Amino acid sequence: MNLLELTPSGLYCPQADIFIDPWRPVEKAIITHAHADHSRYGMKHYLAHHHSAEVMKLRLGQDISLETLDYNEPILINGVKISLHPAGHIPGSSQIRLELKGKTVVVSGDYKVEDDGLSAPFEAVKCQEFVSECTFGLPIYKWQAQKEIFDSLNNWWRSNAEKGLNSVVFAYSLGKAQRIINHLDYSIGEVFAHGAIWNTNQALMASGVKVIDIPKVTQEVPKSRFKGALIIAPPSAMGSPWMKKFSPYRTGICSGWMNIRGARRRRAADAGFVLSDHADWEGLISAIKATDAEKVYLTHGSTAVFGRYLEEVEKIQAVELETLFEGENGSETGD
CATH class of the missing domain: 3.60.15.10 (Ribonuclease Z/Hydroxyacylglutathione hydrolase-like)
Known part of the structure; x- marks a missing residue:
């Protein structure tokens, strides 16, 4: 070179x-x-x-x-x-x-x-x-078409909501999280963002990127609003005390590594979505x-x-x- x-x-x-x-x-x-x-x-x-x-x-x-x-x-x-x-x-x-x-x-x-x-x-x-x-x-x-992955994610969320469970999806706060936010079925329920993701959303929107503006998880949000909701959080939130406010919940991970058998179990998640x-x-x-x-x-x-x-x-x-x-x-x- x-x-x-x-x-x-x-x-x-x-x-x-x-x-x-x-x-x-x-x-x-x-x-x-x-x-x-x-x-x-x-x-x-x-x-x-x-x-x-x-x-x-x-x-x-x-x-x-x-x-x-x-x-x-x-x-x-x-x-x-x-x-x-x-x-x-x-x-x-x-x-x-x-x-x-x-x-x-x-x-x-x-x-x-x-x-x-x-x-x-x-x-x-x-x-x-x-x-x-x-x-x-x-x-x-070898990745599935994006539509198939998001159909699977939305169906998982819908199934959880019908059972009275909240859904927490872990995704990187820059890029992956916004991609998910823009492809969710908002007829299922409310969607919330961890603070790190919400801050990133605001910065991207300020730069002219089109991201659906979802509310941030705060102490002021009553727990009742999380019922049947989907919460998007960074991987660092997994297993942290922050998660307690969403109980009962199911967890999902969006990552290319979910393509590997056993990756979801090793990360102790309920569902894995191969999204890279x-x-x-x-x-x-x-x-x-x-x-x-x-x-x-x-x-x-x-x-x-x-x-x-x-x-x-x-x-x-x-x-x-x-x-x-x-x-x-x-x-x-x-x-």
């Missing part, structure tokens, strides 16, 4: 003197999206898509130095043409396109290829070199082939297996990159 090099602080473009999703404090950083493993505290100057702006300020501080761009709005930094393109991962998620003297490299960040109705849909960007995640880079990962904001095996392959890239750099996930497939079957040169990006690993850092 002449345009990019991997340094102890992360991916770096020497010509533009700028990092992409750096792991350590640097002077200038381009941020692919606002999840905590890609958007970190301590950079002197940030550049991101405008839908990420208010969430980044919520998480990193209102006083950060932040410049924002729209998709397909190129800027020139020391001869390097830089533009942001939709990654389809969460609102504001961007692929970073770098061009210099006829050479084009695209850093995809995290992405998915199915249109979730919330984020700008993934856009394939032609390039010679492509930096791709492969969080779910194994053939066992990352591309599955086929999505990764289709996205990479659509770029026409001659070389692909693979980060976090099943890099060895997926890289071998690209080289042996697709005849695309693949290189593993050791990064600190965590992907959808059960924490609040990547979804």
Whole structure:
């Protein structure tokens, strides 16, 4: 990667003197999206898509130095043409396109290829070199259509409500939670948000993202209103004293890891819904082939297996990159 090099602080473009999703404090950083493993505290100057702006300020501080761009709005930094393109991962998620003297490299960040109705849909960007995640880079990962998953979730909620049970769904507070909120059947009952999710909703709406504005769980909300309701909470709330106010309840988890047998039992949930904001095996392959890239750099996930497939079957040169990006690993850092 002449345009990019991997340094102890992360991916770096020497010509533009700028990092992409750096792991350590640097002077200038381009941020692919606002999840905590890609958007970190301590950079002197940030550049991101405008839908990420208010969430980044919520998480990193209102006083950060932040410049924002729209998709397909190129800027020139020391001869390097830089533009942001939709990654389809969460609102504001961007692929970073770098061009210099006829050479084009695209850093995809995290992405998915199915249109979730919330984020700008993934856009394939032609390039010679492509930096791709492969969080779910194994053939066992094949997602159902989104409508089928939400039908299943709504039916589970309806069944609980008919039995006099409340429903608590655990989902990442940025991206996954809003995706769920926008696809619920509100004829079933009321929907409430944990404070962390409610705050994120407000920040996204302030940045122009269309999210249904649901009420926040507070001490003032009488317990009677939770009867038959669905409450959306971050994974960190699981098993916490905060949960007592919803008893009796059933719990569900929305995650790509629910694809693995036994994952729901290990997390002590009553139901698991295979809903991921990352591309599955086929999505990764289709996205990479659509770029026409001659070389692909693979980060976090099943890099060895997926890289071998690209080289042996697709005849695309693949290189593993050791990064600190965590992907959808059960924490609040990547979804």
